[in-house]
Every structure is written in C-alpha cells, then in structure tokens.
Amino acid sequence: MTNTILELRNISKRYGDKKVLNDISLKVNLGDMILIKGSSGAGKSTLLNILAFLEAKDCGEIFWKGKNIDSLTIKEKKGIRKREMGFIFQEFNLFENLTVKENLDVVLSLTTKTTKEDRKGRIKEYLQKFQMEDRGDTYVKLLSGGERQRVAIVRTFLTDSTIVFADEPSANVDDKNKDIIKGYLVELKNAGKSIVIVSHDDYYDKIANRIYEIKNGYIKKIPGEGER
DSSP states (O other): OOOEEEEEEEEEEEETTEEEEEEEEEEEETTOEEEEEOOTTSSHHHHHHHHTTSSOOSEEEEEETTEEGGGSOHHHHHHHHHHHEEEEOTTOOOOTTSBHHHHHHHHHHHHOOOOHHHHHHHHHHHHHHTTOGGGTTSBGGGSOHHHHHHHHHHHHHHHTOSEEEEESTTTTSOHHHHHHHHHHHHHHHHTTOEEEEEESSSTTGGGOSEEEEEETTEEEEEOOTTOO
16 A cells, blocks of 8 residues: 555646746655755745645646545545645745734634634643743734744644645744754654655755755756655
8 A cells, every 4th residue: 555645747837938847746655754945936836836736737647645636626625735734834824913822723713623622722732832832822923933934833733734835934034943943844744744845955955855856847856864
C-alpha cells in the first residue's frame, strides 16, 4: 500500500505567453518535509497553489490519495482543503480586528464540530504549548510579524491537517522568530504531518528530507543534508 497522499504528473502552467511550469511531476508522501526552492518569479508559489487545489493546471494530472482530482466536484475539493490541508502564508491571513483567541476560534468553528467550550480548551492548550498564552486576548493588528506567523502556525496545529503548505513562512520575521518557526515546522512533521515549503533561500535545507529547485519552468531534485 502506497503512502503517497498527493501526486502531480506532468503538470504545466502558462500565464499568457510565459510558461511558468513545464512538465512537473512530484510525489508527497506521509511524513515528508519537502522544500521547493527557486528565485523570485520562478513559479514556486504557483506550484504550491496547484498542489493545494487553489489554482488550475493547464495540463497534467493531480492525484489525492490515489484519486484523480478531475473526478471530484468543486465541493469535494473544498472539503479536502477544509479538512486535510493547512496553510502558512507569508501574508499570515489573520483577521486583524480580532484577538488571537478569536482568530483561532473562527478556524476551529469552521473546520470541526466541537462545542465552544471544547474549542476554548483546545485553544488554551495550544497557546500554552507554544508559549503564547499571554497574547491570547491581544488583537492581531498589535502583534509583530513574527508573532503573527506563530499564530498562523498554531492555527495549523489546531486544524489537525494531513498536509501543510508553507509559502515563504519566515519571509517577514526576524532571526529569533525564524528559528522558532523552523522548530514549529519540525514539530508538525514529527506529529505525522506532511510539509511542503517553498522558499528562495537555504534556511530550511537541513530539516527537509527532499529538496527541489524550480528553474526556467522545470523542477529538479537536488541533494540535501536531511535527505533520506
């Protein structure tokens, strides 16, 4: 039985006259920490969006747990994103006029069927776990960039996703919070989640078990220290 949860086969994507992705094939297995590197504009975020069903491919096939997603309805694809995919964006995607706790409660109320009291207890548990309990009642607009990204990662833990997509997760944070965020990503992997990171630098090389580079629309596998 395969442990591949997400697979791309011969994916291509074009914007006007520019071919951004050309014949991309990639497998994501359970427990993978995959790093996709490339310069700005190379197509990393486009590839991430296609993996997460957020953007349409021009050609090729995408398989989720062995099933071609072309056979799924829009509702079914949304359901997979809601239940099984977590996202860490460089823009954070938090509600600035809500507190940290309120932001986390919104996500839990949309993705789980737990009671308000259960959600409250779970949020408290994870804020304590990640040493952010003192920020629970703080409005997001008052947090630093690093704190916002940490809230976004706590949100990912709460949703119990199968796979997590991280788009330049430490692009807008200082060195101290970069180290904290890297530790969180390792903990996500140790919790059994698959992680796909896109980044323009070498910061995550040591924790990835597979590293790829996108250049001129093509993807190639490159050696990494954590490869296995």
